[in-house]
Amino acid sequence: MAQGPEPSPVPPYAGATGAGASASADDPGPDAPGYAGLATFADRPWMPGLDELRARRPDVAVVGAPFDIATTHRPGARFGPRALRAQAYNPGTYHLDLGIEIFDWLDVVDAGDAHCPHGLTEASHRNIRAKVGDIARLGIRPVIIGGDHSITWPAASGVAEAVGWGEVGLLHFDAHADTADIIDGNLASHGTPMRRLIESGAVRGRNFVQVGLRGYWPPPDVFAWMREQGMRWHLMHEIWERGSREVIAEAIAQAVDGCRALYLSVDIDVLDPGFAPGTGTPEPGGMTPADLLRAVRQIALDAPVVAADIVEVSPPYDHADMTVNSAHRVALEIFAALAHRRRSEAGGTVDLPGRPPHS
Numbered sequence: 001m002a003q004g005p006e007p008s009p010v011p012p013y014a015g016a017t018g019a020g021a022s023a024s025a026d027d028p029g030p031d032a033p034g035y036a037g038l039a040t041f042a043d044r045p046w047m048p049g050l051d052e053l054r055a056r057r058p059d060v061a062v063v064g065a066p067f068d069i070a071t072t073h074r075p076g077a078r079f080g081p082r083a084l085r086a087q088a089y090n091p092g093t094y095h096l097d098l099g100i101e102i103f104d105w106l107d108v109v110d111a112g113d114a115h116c117p118h119g120l121t122e123a124s125h126r127n128i129r130a131k132v133g134d135i136a137r138l139g140i141r142p143v144i145i146g147g148d149h150s151i152t153w154p155a156a157s158g159v160a161e162a163v164g165w166g167e168v169g170l171l172h173f174d175a176h177a178d179t180a181d182i183i184d185g186n187l188a189s190h191g192t193p194m195r196r197l198i199e200s201g202a203v204r205g206r207n208f209v210q211v212g213l214r215g216y217w218p219p220p221d222v223f224a225w226m227r228e229q230g231m232r233w234h235l236m237h238e239i240w241e242r243g244s245r246e247v248i249a250e251a252i253a254q255a256v257d258g259c260r261a262l263y264l265s266v267d268i269d270v271l272d273p274g275f276a277p278g279t280g281t282p283e284p285g286g287m288t289p290a291d292l293l294r295a296v297r298q299i300a301l302d303a304p305v306v307a308a309d310i311v312e313v314s315p316p317y318d319h320a321d322m323t324v325n326s327a328h329r330v331a332l333e334i335f336a337a338l339a340h341r342r343r344s345e346a347g348g349t350v351d352l353p354g355r356p357p358h359s
């Protein structure tokens, strides 16, 4: 008796237009593993054009800012956006703590990169400001993936132009204050963007709040300038003493006091270099990913976040993609918290195995 072929658990290739085309060999679709196919952020639709964004009006658009010539030490952050798209391990889309299928509630697209021609700081920053501003003006939240921290100057300026000049608070996670005036003659260094934002009035000093500062820089005259502006900061030592939860709650209240919107800026070097070696200016003694991810979630749950950036991921210095993965999860926490807010507004409830935040 002739023996037929063994039944296979894998669906047969039915051709690009035949039955089962969505699982075809040509286009495996959203069920493909994260390492297959074209790399977009979190496997979200690639939508680089403003017309497409205007037609779709997603809740969030991820924007790459592949720029790193403003770094004072180790370069490589220009490779951050591509690494975050291609190297981060895509873990699934269900957020366990909030019990939510993120993209059922939040439309997120990948809007591609702002053009950053090499060696041209002004042109690169202009392009970042224009692309981020255009997205914010459509009522879409830009999430910018850097890039060195200089990109926060044009990105937050673009958001402030769209949302309200001087009406956006800025909550800034970093080992470094980045409030120097000029470094080696460079006004647009990655160590100066926060001063530029306050000088221009894009963000008021009193609504500029920093978390995680530590180490040996900047010097006291810079802190004196910061104090004159009304800036608030929470040193890493304060987190160690009081605990992250309490400090973050205070930082949120300070940043949004009198503001109607918040820009969140996360320099991945706020993490301890033991967790995030892939960065330009590592400073020992930083936050753990468990604390940072919960802090970001709390901020996106409690504050009117209209934009965010995640910067200073330098893949050439990374090991085992650990910095890339932590930075990627910062974005997922923002997405999950925004999705949760959407669900709450719609009267939805937390699904297993989650529980309501703050309970």
Ligand SMILES: [Mn+2]
Pocket: 149, 174, 175, 176, 267, 269, 270, 281, 312
């Ligand atoms: Mn830093």
